[in-house]
Structure formats: C-alpha cells, structure tokens
Amino acid sequence: MLTRADLDEAVKSGLITEGQAAALQELPAKRQAARHRHALADERFVFMKNFNEFFIALGVVLLAIGIMFAMPLFTAPAESFLDAALPYLGLNTAFGLYLGIFALFFLVIMWALAEYLTRKLKLTLPSIVLALFIVPGLAYYIYIFIDALNEERGWAGVPQILLLPGLAASLAALLFYLRFRLPFALLLLAGSLVVTFIAAYTRLFGEPSESAIYGLFLFTGLATLAAAQWYDMSDRERLTRRADCGFWLTLIAAPLIVHPIAGLISSGAEMTAETSLITIAVVILFTIAALIIDRRALLVSSLAYLGGAMVYAFTSLGGEQNALWITLLLIGASVILLGVGWQRARRAVMSFVPSLLTQYLPVVRS
Numbered sequence: 001m002l003t004r005a006d007l008d009e010a011v012k013s014g015l016i017t018e019g020q021a022a023a024l025q026e027l028p029a030k031r032q033a034a035r036h037r038h039a040l041a042d043e044r045f046v047f048m049k050n051f052n053e054f055f056i057a058l059g060v061v062l063l064a065i066g067i068m069f070a071m072p073l074f075t076a077p078a079e080s081f082l083d084a085a086l087p088y089l090g091l092n093t094a095f096g097l098y099l100g101i102f103a104l105f106f107l108v109i110m111w112a113l114a115e116y117l118t119r120k121l122k123l124t125l126p127s128i129v130l131a132l133f134i135v136p137g138l139a140y141y142i143y144i145f146i147d148a149l150n151e152e153r154g155w156a157g158v159p160q161i162l163l164l165p166g167l168a169a170s171l172a173a174l175l176f177y178l179r180f181r182l183p184f185a186l187l188l189l190a191g192s193l194v195v196t197f198i199a200a201y202t203r204l205f206g207e208p209s210e211s212a213i214y215g216l217f218l219f220t221g222l223a224t225l226a227a228a229q230w231y232d233m234s235d236r237e238r239l240t241r242r243a244d245c246g247f248w249l250t251l252i253a254a255p256l257i258v259h260p261i262a263g264l265i266s267s268g269a270e271m272t273a274e275t276s277l278i279t280i281a282v283v284i285l286f287t288i289a290a291l292i293i294d295r296r297a298l299l300v301s302s303l304a305y306l307g308g309a310m311v312y313a314f315t316s317l318g319g320e321q322n323a324l325w326i327t328l329l330l331i332g333a334s335v336i337l338l339g340v341g342w343q344r345a346r347r348a349v350m351s352f353v354p355s356l357l358t359q360y361l362p363v364v365r366s
Contacts, residue, residue, distance in 0.1 A: 046183075046244055048125035057126040060113060064133055067109060071102040103141040110134050118180040128184045131176055135188045139169035139195075163203055166196030183244035187252050190227070194220045194256065214260035221256025224249055229293065233360050247295070254301035258286065262305040271312040279309040287338075291349045294362040296342075307331055 011018055048054055110133045118127040143165040173189035176182065198216050201208060208216065228249035235242040265278050283299075283306040290298040307327050314323035338345060343365050350364050358364075 046124055047128075049123075053123050053125040056117065056123060057129045060117075060126050060129050060133075063113075064106070064110070067106055068102075071105065103138075107134060107138060110137070114176070114180060118182060124182075124184075127180065127182050131173075131182060131185050131188055134176060135169050135173045135185075135192065138172050139165040139192070142168050161199075162195050163199035166192050166199050170196055181241065183241055183248050186227075186245050187248040190224045190249055190252050194224075194252075211264070214263050217256050218260040221253050221260070224253035224256060228253055228295075232293065232295075232362060236361070236363050238362060247297075250293075250295045251297045254295075254297040258298070258301040258305065262302075271308060273313075273316060276309040276312045276316075279305050280313075283309075288349055291342075291346045292353060292361060294346060296339075299338075303331060303335070 048057075110130050114127065114130045114134070117123045118130065143162065146161055146164055169192035170189060173185050173192050177185035177189060194217075197220055198208070198213070201212075201216060228246045231242045231246035231249065232238075235246075261282060262279065265282065266275050271279075283302045286298050286302045290296055310327040310330065311323045314326055347364055350358060350361075353361070
C-alpha cells in the first residue's frame with residue numbers, strides 16, 4: 001500500500017504530478033465510501049461475483065459426478081483385501097468399497113479443491129457447492145454405515161440413527177468455517193446441530209410426539225435466530241462478512257420458527273375460519289419482525305401458510321373457483337410492493353421501536 005511519503009517521492013522524481021498524487025491519496029477513501037453506499041442500499045446477499053463462478057461451480061459438480069462413476073475402477077485393486085476384512089465388520093464388499101475408499105477419496109478431493117477455490121481464489125458459489133458435497137456428504141456416508149452396521153440391533157427409528165452423522169456433519173461444517181471463513185458453512189453447521197439435537201433427544205427420551213417435534217424445531221430456530229442477531233449486532237451497517245453470516249443463519253432459522261408455529265395453530269387439522277385468521281395475524285407479526293431485524297427470510301418462510309389461509313378465506317366466501325388465482329395475485333402484488341418499498345416500510349415500523357433497542361438493530365437506511 002502506498003503511503004504519503006511514497007507519493008511525495010514520486011512527485012519529486014517526476015513520475016506523477018501533484019494533482020495525481022492527491023487523487024491517488026483520496027482513492028481509498030472514495031472506494032470505501034462507495035462500498036458503504038452500496039451496503040446501505042439493501043440487505044447483503046453475496047451468492048456469486050460473476051458468471052465465471054457459476055462456470056467453475058458447474059465444473060465442480062461435473063467432476064464430483066465423474067468421480068462417483070469412476071471410483072469402482074480405482075477401488076478394484078483393493079477388492080481382495082476388503083473381501084477378507086469386511087466379514088469381520090458384518091458388511092458386504094460393495095458397501096465397504098464405496099464407503100471406505102470412495103468416501104475418503106471423494107471427501108479428500110473436495111477438500112483439496114476448497115483449499116484452492118475457497119481459501120486462495122475466494123470464490124463464493126464454488127465454495128458453497130464444495131461445502132454441500134463435504135458436509136452433507138460426510139453425514140450421508142456415516143449414516144449408511146451405521147444403518148448397515150446396526151440393521152440387526154434395532155435402532156429406534158431414523159431420528160436416533162442420525163445422532164452420529166449429525167455430530168460428524170457439525171464438526172465438518174465447523175472445521176470448514178474455521179478454515180475457510182465461508183458464511184454459508186454456518187447454515188450447514190446450524191442445520192447439522194438441529195439434527196443432532198433432535199437425534200439426542202430421541203436417544204434420551206424416545207420418539208418425540210408431534211407437539212414435541214414442533215417444540216424442538218421452535219427452540220432450535222430461536223437459538224439460531226439469536227446467533228444470527230449476534231452477528232448482525234456486530235455489523236449494524238452490514239459492511240463485512242459478518243452480515244453474510246447473519247443472513248445464512250436467519251435463512252435456516254426462519255422455517256424452523258415459522259413451520260412449528262403454523263403447525264401448532266392448525267394442530268394437523270384442516271383449515272378453519274379461526275385458524276385462518278390466526279395464521280394471517282401471525283404472518284403480519286412475522287412481517288413486522290422481518291422489518292425490524294431487516295431480514296426478509298422470516299416473511300418468505302411464512303408466505304405458503306399465508307396463501308393457504310387466504311385460499312380458505314376466499315373459498316369460504318363463495319369464490320372456490322377463483323380462490324387460488326386471487327390469492328396468488330394478491331400475495332404477488334403485496335410482495336412486489338413491500339419489496340420495492342421495504343426501506344420506507346421499515347422506517348415507519350422502526351419509528352415505534354424504542355431507542356434502547358434500535359441501537360442493537362441494523363441501521364435505518366434512507
């Protein structure tokens with residue numbers, strides 16, 4: 001980075017003029033101000049910087065598929081060894097081939113690509129694809145391993161058998177985030193921890209009831225949202241990577257919160273006039289909450305339930321044939337209007353929020 005002394009020396013040497021030196025000195029501040037104005041324009045969502053990222057991500061997907069089809073050729077030399085060793089584990093040869101050699105080789109290749117594409121080149125979309133191959137992929141291979149190994153031991157259902165895969169995926173997602181600082185990895189970490197939490201509950205207390213499942217989802221959703229808000233509070237202007245961390249955590253927290261609340265309202269029964277009104281009221285509350293924290297994910301997750309309530313309302317009013325298209329038109333128009341006027345609506349809502357709370361919330365943008 002050029003210092004003021006470097007610029008003065010360049011002027012004395014005749015390399016640049018005094019005006020050029022002044023312009024160069026002001027350039028970092030101008031770029032920072034431009035980034036600041038861009039960040040204040042709307043909610044951050046960094047998915048890919050250019051089309052080349054999509055191109056490379058496509059290559060990663062094709063490479064992964066190619067490895068999946070080619071691995072039997074590479075594992076053939078080890079078949080005789082596995083034939084002798086696998087009976088002691090109670091597993092068949094095909095299972096051992098793919099689980100042992102293929103899984104390890106595949107995950108190592110994906111991690112090596114992440115070292116280059118994520119850590120060195122800082123590519124977002126390819127990094128997301130690699131994280132999806134590594135974290136859920138590891139959980140899947142451990143799941144099928146435990147499923148086969150314990151088939152005769154009578155594990156109590158799928159939630160319980162997900163305990164070790166969930167722990168492994170949580171550890172992999174944590175390591176991926178610590179190594180590469182990819183915000184998307186936090187979504188995978190949160191999702192893995194949710195699975196682990198529910199599996200541990202099942203292990204300790206048996207199969208949970210439907211209401212218990214709703215309670216577990218709601219608890220984990222609120223905990224995830226709290227973690228998202230912690231990131232957002234540390235970057236109220238959303239200029240750094242921490243804002244992206246808050247976005248991905250909110251994205252997974254939203255359905256974890258919305259779905260159980262909607263399920264508790266309906267209690268698994270058909271929609272009624274009462275539950276329809278309650279659902280619409282809850283969606284309005286979610287909209288206000290989304291405006292306060294400046295995260296649209298809460299609202300997006302509740303649109304399906306709003307649509308169901310509106311369809312029932314219009315059907316009850318005698319418009320069964322037109323209920324669906326009227327609902328879609330109203331929701332679509334409302335989403336467009338709210339999206340266009342999001343900051344104006346947020347300013348209106350935030351005017352009622354106490355100043356003691358606003359100091360911890362994202363800044364109100366003009």
